[in-house]
Amino acid sequence: MQIENKWNLSSMTAFVTRSRVWRSIFRHGWPDNPLDRSLVMTSHIFFHLHPVKVSRKSLRAGYSLGLGVLSLLAFVSLTITGMLLMFYYTPAVEHAYGDIVQLQTETPFGQLLRNMHRWGAHLMVILVVLHLARVFYTGAYKPPRQFNWVIGVFLLLLTFGASFTGYLLPWDQLAYWAITVGTSVAGYAPIGGDIARQFLLGGTEIGQPALTRFYALHVFFIPLGIALLTSVHLWRVRKDGGLAVQDAEREKERKG
């Protein structure tokens, strides 16, 4: 005698999706209607950053080139590789250079880790500058997004700051002389130049106080600033109604 198998795929799916555990995690049905689609967006930790409705134009890869998102990914990757580098690096003038040489020659995947961080930093600078150029080219700096443009300018300065402070940390000849030139240039600023130079160096010349300050700025203050400002930046994109390209369409819809 053959027992009839009542459990086919659709009845199993229905059973799972009606279970209490499933409904406690997903608060909506399968997104095949406008209401469930909206609920998917608003109840998801990442999707809720997106407006519920976005225009086709703003999703076109050729419009934003994804440069803002790519800048963010570069920052996340730099944070992860930077945290791993902290296991091998001591910010002391007697150890810094040797630590980097040891990391490159003796630590498994050390060279890869260092290069991922170094090239990632160059890439982030390029991406952020290109993102700024894209925003300017598409006129997305105009009201109501002028505040976000200003936040962006601070993000650009922090990105440059992260690169500059990271440059000293290997404590090799290139780093030493690059920072000598960089901090001397800062000293020539007509207002507050000397104060800025003293603040960065913790004295009048490059030594342990400068290394300590550059390290603290590089691994804590600047990344924290970038993380906080990026949160405000993304929140502002959302509050300003998504990307600027949608404004014209929304205006047309409003006028009927």
Ligand code: HEM
């Ligand atoms: C750490 C650096 C930055 C990150 C992570 C970042 C991230 C983002 C993201 C994810 C978006 C939305 C999607 C996109 O346009 O690709 C965006 C939009 C925007 N960003 Fe940035 N950004 C950064 C730097 C800047 C800079 C330097 C500026 C300009 C000075 C800027 C101005 C803007 C503006 C005005 C928008 C709205 C664009 C529109 O409506 O079309 N951002 N940003």
